Amino acid sequence: GMMSTADISQCAACGNKGGDDLKACAACKLVKYCNVTCQKAHRSNHKKECKRRAAELFDEALFQQPPPKEYCPICFLPLPFITEYKIYQPCCGKVLCRGCVHAVEAEINNSLRNIQPHCPFCRIPICTSNEALTEQCKKRMETNDAEAFLSLGCHYHEGGMGSPQDLEKATGLWLQAAEIGSIHAHARLGRAYYIGEIVEKDMKKAEHYCERAAMGGNVIARHYLGLLEGIHKSNHNRAKKHIMIAARAGYDNSLKMIRDMFTAGHVTKEEYEETLRANKDSLDEMKSDQRDRTRAVDIFLKNNSSL
Numbered sequence: 653g654m655m656s657t658a659d660i661s662q663c664a665a666c667g668n669k670g671g672d673d674l675k676a677c678a679a680c681k682l683v684k685y686c687n688v689t690c691q692k693a694h695r696s697n698h699k700k701e702c703k704r705r706a707a708e709l710f711d712e713a714l715f716q717q718p719p720p721k722e723y724c725p726i727c728f729l730p731l732p733f734i735t736e737y738k739i740y741q742p743c744c745g746k747v748l749c750r751g752c753v754h755a756v757e758a759e760i761n762n763s764l765r766n767i768q769p770h771c772p773f774c775r776i777p778i779c780t781s782n783e784a785l786t787e788q789c790k791k792r793m794e795t796n797d798a799e800a801f802l803s804l805g806c807h808y809h810e811g812g813m814g815s816p817q818d819l820e821k822a823t824g825l826w827l828q829a830a831e832i833g834s835i836h837a838h839a840r841l842g843r844a845y846y847i848g849e850i851v852e853k854d855m856k857k858a859e860h861y862c863e864r865a866a867m868g869g870n871v872i873a874r875h876y877l878g879l880l881e882g883i884h885k886s887n888h889n890r891a892k893k894h895i896m897i898a899a900r901a902g903y904d905n906s907l908k909m910i911r912d913m914f915t916a917g918h919v920t921k922e923e924y925e926e927t928l929r930a931n932k933d934s935l936d937e938m939k940s941d942q943r944d945r946t947r948a949v950d951i952f953l954k955n956n957s958s959l
Contacts, residue, residue: 664698665690680705715893718869718901721937724749726772730938733871733903735836736950737943740803742788744774747799751942754949782815801829802837809850819850830861835868842873846880855884866894874898875906892918899927902934 662669664683674684677691680702685691721730724738725746731738737750756772769778779785785807792800805825811817823844829837842861845854859880865873875898882891892913898906907927914924 663690665694677702679703680709713867714863715897718866718871718874718897721869722747724752726752727940727942729940729943732938732943733901735806737946740799741771741773742779742785742792742800742803743771743776745792745795745797745799746773748772749943750946751940751944754946755942758945782812786815796832798829798832798834798837801825801832802834802840805829805837805840823850830864835865835870838862838868839865839870839873842876846876855880866897871898871901871903871906874901875903878906878909888918896923896927900930900934902931902938907931 661671661674662684663674663686665685668686668690670684670686674686676682676684677698682701682705683694683698685694723729724731726748729749731747731749738747739750739753740747752772757769760767760769769780770776771778779788786804789800789804789807793804802825805822807815808818808825809822823841826837826840826844830841838861841851842858842865844850845852845858845861847853851857858876862873862877862880866877874894878891878894878898880891881887881894895906895909895913896919899910910919910924910927913919914921919927
């Protein structure tokens with residue numbers, strides 16, 4: 653029985669019954685005040701309880717059901733969360749699954765007519781030069797499209813299309829994307845700080861970025877939170893919660909860890925079976941013939957790259 657905001661009709665500091673004019677403590681929502689003066693006067697009494705409740709509220713948000721998945725606007729299936737299997741289109745700002753992009757490429761390659769490669773969504777010709785791609789991304793960035801910042805950052809991170817790798821530029825663009833609200837930029841930064849890639853290893857920053865990304869539904873960031881909690885902080889119960897959410901969403905590395913936890917006796921048979929079922933459902937939901945063909949082509953090219 654904890655008091656809810658509705659029960660508190662008086663100022664916690666001076667006892668004044670201010671009704672609707674009272675403002676709730678922003679961090680814990682447990683108490684109300686007349687004004688900042690009253691809030692400051694009550695701070696030393698309230699601090700401990702406030703901190704405890706704020707942490708509880710944060711955990712509720714962190715471990716609740718992930719938000720709805722993102723969908724490919726062409727095939728209407730949930731987008732894969734592995735970056736290699738989805739593509740940002742800087743012409744229209746849509747994120748498409750590689751299956752749909754590959755289907756259009758195959759159609760063009762098999763056509764007897766000379767069709768110019770184009771975006772499967774908006775039909776604008778695909779950029780073939782680094783300059784044109786950068787130009788398109790910058791146009792989208794002017795509209796505050798966070799995914800354009802993220803995409804250009806990834807372009808500099810990988811280097812390609814005649815563009816040299818520039819890790820400093822990549823990080824700068826990801827930070828901008830995160831500020832505008834890109835969940836996936838938060839995930840990129842979280843991973844970078846966790847493994848010490850591009851930036852100095854920093855577990856506090858890794859946790860901050862991964863938490864924001866996980867709350868937004870990023871499965872890989874959720875997996876890294878599990879590693880952070882388990883390996884670096886020895887909070888095994890929290891680690892298990894995170895890894896289980898990621899495994900249920902279809903992330904293979906997390907499922908392997910749940911399997912190991914089950915073998916070691918840290919996960920019950922019921923939990924394990926339920927995770928396996930949810931994992932299969934998530935993967936089935938993301939499956940399509942087009943996506944399978946794309947994956948098969950990738951595997952073929954990978955295996956024959958040395959020929």
